[in-house]
Amino acid sequence: MIHLNYRLALRNIFRNTRRTGLTVFLIASGLAALLFTDAFIRGMSVSMIKTSTETFLGDAQIHKQGFREANDIDIYLKDNAHLYQTLENIKQIKNYAPRVITGAMLSSSENVTSVIVYGVEAKREMQVSKLKQAMLKGVFLSDKKGEIIIGDDLADLLEVDLGDRLVITLSQAHGGDLSQALFRVSGIYHFDDRFMNKGIAVINLQQGKEIINIQGVHEIVLRLDSVDQASDKSIKLWDELNNNELETLSWRQLIPQLSNILDMSQYSTLIVSIIMSLLVALGLINSMFMSIYERHHEFGILLAIGTRPHQLFWLILLEGLYIALLSVMAGLLLGGLLSYWKSIAGIDYSGAEFSGVSMSEPVYLVIDILAFIKISGFILMITVLSCVYPALHAARLQPSLAMKKVL
């Protein structure tokens, strides 16, 4: 009986090839769209994280406890060989770079503006941020005194170019005495980020320490083996580098707004999935009902000659399963190919800004096989479940009414 039911169900779904084709197309398109959306949101998340962390932020940062709240240059990590040795010994830390940070006035012969001055160690900075790659003109820092690099928007504002003089005026640590230093523009960079281009000036670490008058750093930027480790609180670096002295935060804590957006994007996928699944389910219920109404007479015959109602129910569910399997295979193929293509070719979003994050590179879709399997399984389940109501309707038919006066 089972074998004949398989054959019967298979032949039934190909009785009206146009309808079956359209139904399969509807479900497969829905599934392909869902898979593509999932891969796109994953790609977008990766791209946004990458843009945010690789540009300048790093995967994590170490500060002295209280620095971030007070933003006070007096709160700094004193030069400590033991701390750097600890960082060297933690295997998840790929690179690190110390920085000093202070607010300052930056003046040229033409103009003056307030900026955040960063003092960085050129060789280490290259390993954790994209400052060097962002250079438009001139050269990156080389640890020589008097070098300064600024963004192109800031250069326009101050009306300076390579070699021109700039004066930094700032309030020193330990008392607040004013300090001034003369620099010559050694390089001009460009990021797809207005703040980076207009609000920051970067000098060498040693000179930064001197003009701020500290023997230490305000921040140590960490580059980890994998960006995912920033969310993995089980790895020991978070325990080791968080104590009364040190505060170590991942990018998720440093830019919580991005973290929230990424969490929300998962809900967006879920909402899109639910809407898509509802459309698929309604389309399928409609299609199955059309097919069942067309075959009322035939179901009446099947019931009349002794088919049990539950056998008829399973026959229709089996037809639904075949349609679901066909649709899922087609959808997986379509969605998989499209996602794979865009995971290599990417979608050009360069220049666009999402939630304050400027996309500097194309978005490359990220295919998560497990997510693809889960989504396909979900659509398969929805498709089969959508057939339950039409199947129940058919199983409850009264043979004489279904056959309508044939006998």
Place this chain on the structure above:
Amino acid sequence: MSHVIETKKLCRSFGKEETLVKALSDVNLIIEEGEFTAIIGPSGSGKSTLLQLVGGLDEPTSGDIFLDSKKISQMSGTELSDFRRDHIGFIFQAYNLIPVLSAEENIEYIMLLQNVPAQERSKRVKEILQAVGLQGKENRRPAQLSGGQQQRVAVARAMVSQPRLILADEPTANLDSHTGAALLDMMKQLNEKENMTFVFSTHDPMVMERANRIIKLHDGCIVGDERRSA
């Protein structure tokens, strides 16, 4: 002879109040085993309704139906399905074969429902195809068969499980006289040989000629019941 069918005060109405139509009124009927009965009457006299009720395809408004002394109104849906499957064969005016199954599969279907072993199924399908003269056409689907051939498949399907009762609704109505006569002769032969009970609803004089009992219905009431030697 045992009673295959017995109805007591069988009534069936359709509609409500002003639109109420009484299709059958107080029908008391006994069909004995081995009878070749024709139920005749004008259109709307209740022939088809009576066959539907007797076959357990419809529910009476009142009254009782006994098939092999079992009251069918007390059976659950599944019990009724099993009863129809094991005890009743249906032949319909419009053949009513499953279009996606071949002739052989249409005949085999009922035995699959009965869980008849594959070897036995194959043997019985071959025998019945030979009996109805359809050897060589077993793999054809209904659309590839003529009307007469389709009705032969329908007859074979009704008889292959060797039911005690065969209910046939105008089985010759869509056939030419020659094909109809041949089919009726075949059924008569099976009736005599296997002692199967046949109940026909018909207008066809050829059926009446061969019947050994003719029941006349008019406006839902039995108005005549003639037994004769065919």
